[in-house]
Amino acid sequence: MVKSFYKRIFASSNKRTPEKKGRLQLEPSYFYETEVCYMKYFSRFKEHYTAIIRLGIPIVIGQLGIVIVGLADNIMVGHYATSDLAAASFVNSAFNIPILFGLGFSYGLTPLVGQFFGKKDKFKIGQLLRNxxxxxxxxxxxxxxxxxxxxxxxxxxxQPAELLPLIRPYFLLQLVSLIFVMLFNSFKQFSDGITDTRTPMYIMISANVLNIIGNYILIYGKLGITPLGVVGAGISTLLSRILMFLAFAVLFYRHLAYRRYLVGYKRSHYNRTDIFSLNKMGWMVGLQMGLENGLFSVTGIMIGWLGSIALAAHQVVVAISTLGFMIYYGVGAAISVRVSNFFGKGDIRNVRATTAAGYHIILCLAFLASCLFLFSRHSIGHLFTDSAEVLQVVSVLMFLLLAFQFGDSLQITYANALRGMGDVVSMAIISFIGYFLIALPVCYICGFVLKWGITGVWLGYPVGLTLTGLMLCARFYYITRQVNKKP
Structure with missing residues (x-):
């Protein structure tokens, strides 16, 4: 049918007339074969598209839930008192680095579990969880x-002296919750590694809902409770994190789906090999995530030299970009799980195919995000501020935000693919080169030596992210070629 359609359309154009003599004539078969070629190319990835979306959506929802709860905390505390909001902002900023590093450190478990899941070694998976x-x-x-x-x-x-009585108790509550965050991360990454991404999502959504309800009761003093302000937000956060860990621990011991791994967990012992592997993977992944976050933190300090308007605009655009990043990284985590499964089986063809399919999905998401950023560049800033000066700078920076979507999608895809194959040392080295040896100097030179201001600082982001992504991509294809050469 398709071929006959092209024949009808191009029949008249291919008649040999004197006027057309000597021109390049396009046969209907050329267009038909081109379309068939594209259809065959993308049909190869159909299975991978479905699997990545199925795995990735629960991870994305869980990560967006964390962002939404953070916004809800700030909104509720902000409506209670400005001083409480300032105290919460300081403490949350201080805890962002250890929490993000801890999250990256725990990611080291997922590819290890994924590789043994591909080999169907349930005992070893339980042993890895224990360690x-x-x-x-x-x-x-x-x-x-x-x-x-x-x-x-x-x-x-x-910090202002009047904020310290609010900062101290809120800080201590966040401090106590760190251990429960890390223990929950173990269960979550184990579950992701065996392709069960829904259970962590349900637990995180339930905990987030309870957190928001707890905020409302404790911050504003409902149900006869004395209003606690920012301290109430801290208590609610601590309780929700404890409940997340306990809920997963109970499910692991009671749920039938996990029973096959419980045997390995109970009968295995702590061993140096697994502890070393988890530390090697964890430190490198945590370092890689910390380097990227560190680039934005260091340049944020540099932008502070330009004044409060530039710093406020920077914070607004970074907050907007975080929403896109969390979505991309959810898909990236699914890529890592799929890659680790195939790599464990020695199936390099599907390692490449699932990585390519994941990149297609992230590119589509980046295109949609870019359209949203482009068409809302004059209005989206109003969600954060009413300052006309800040909004003007935000509308300019949105173009640079569009510029690094390609690089961001590239580096997320191939960093997670390398993580799935366990090649985390080179991933961390490449990230250090891309973010701190390339991007950071470009940010400084363009922003301060060339005196382009905040626009110049932001120019370093697309340069660093894109070059990092290209280096990670080259490393990925080098590794897969080397594995294919092995007998």
């Missing part, structure tokens, strides 16, 4: 000690 709970628990204690040292020096951080 991961020990390793993540120790990391939680380590991060808690670091933040305790920070707490002991909190009065030296230059």
């Amino acid at each position: 991961s709970l020990l390793v993540n628990g120790c990391m939680g204690v380590f991060l808690t000690l670091l933040m305790w040292i920070f707490y002991l020096n909190i009065e030296k951080m230059g």
Whole structure:
């Protein structure tokens, strides 16, 4: 049918007339074969598209839930008192780095579990979970000690004296919750590795709903409770994090779907090999995520040199970009799970295919996000501020936000593919080169040496992200070629 359609359309154009003599004539078969070629190319990935979307949607929803709860916390505390909002902003900013590093550290479990899931080794998966709970628990204690040292020096951080009575109790509540965040992450990454991404999503959504309800009751003093302001938000957050860990622990012991892994968990022992592997993977992935976050943190300090207007605009656009990043990274996590499964089986053809399919999906999401950013560039800033000066800068920076969507999608795809194959050392080295040896100097030179201001600083982001993505992509295809050459 398609071929006959092209024949009818191009029949007249292919008649040999004197006027057309010597011109390049296009046969209907050329267009038909081109379309068939495209159809065959994308049909190869149909199975991978479906699997990645099925795995990725629950992860995306769970991550967006975290962002939404953070926004809800700020909105509720902000309506209670400005001083409470300022205290919460300071503490949350301080805890962003350990929480993000801890999340990246726990990601090291997923590819290890995924590879043994591909080999159908249930006993080893249970053993890995057992060792991961020990390793993540120790990391939680380590991060808690670091933040305790920070707490002991909190009065030296230059915060207004009137905020310290609010900062201290809220800080301590966040401090206690770190260990439960890390233990929950062990269960979540285990579950993602065996392709069960729905259970963590349901637990996180339930905990987020309870968190918001708890905020409303404790912050504003409902049901006869004295209004606690920011302290109430801290109590609600702590309780929700404890409940997330306990809920997953109970499910693991009671749910039939996990029983096959419970045997390996109970009968195995702590061992140096697994502890070393988890630490190697975890430190490298945590470092890679920390480097990217560190680039934005360091340049945020640099932008502060340009004044409050530039800094406010920077914070607004970074907040907007985080929504897109969380969605891309949810799909990236699904790519990592699929890649680890196929890599465990030694199926390099499908390692490449699932990575390519994941990149197609993230590119489509990046295109949709770019359209949204482009058409809302003059209005989206009103969600955060009414300052005309800030809004003007935001509308300019939105074009640069569009510019690094391609690089962001590229580096997320191939960083997660390399993580799925366990090649995390090169991933961390490439990220250091891309973000700190390339992007950061470009940000400084364009922003301050060339005196292009905040626009110049932001020019470094698309340069760094794109070059990092290209280096990660080259490393991915180098590794897969080398594996294919092995007998």
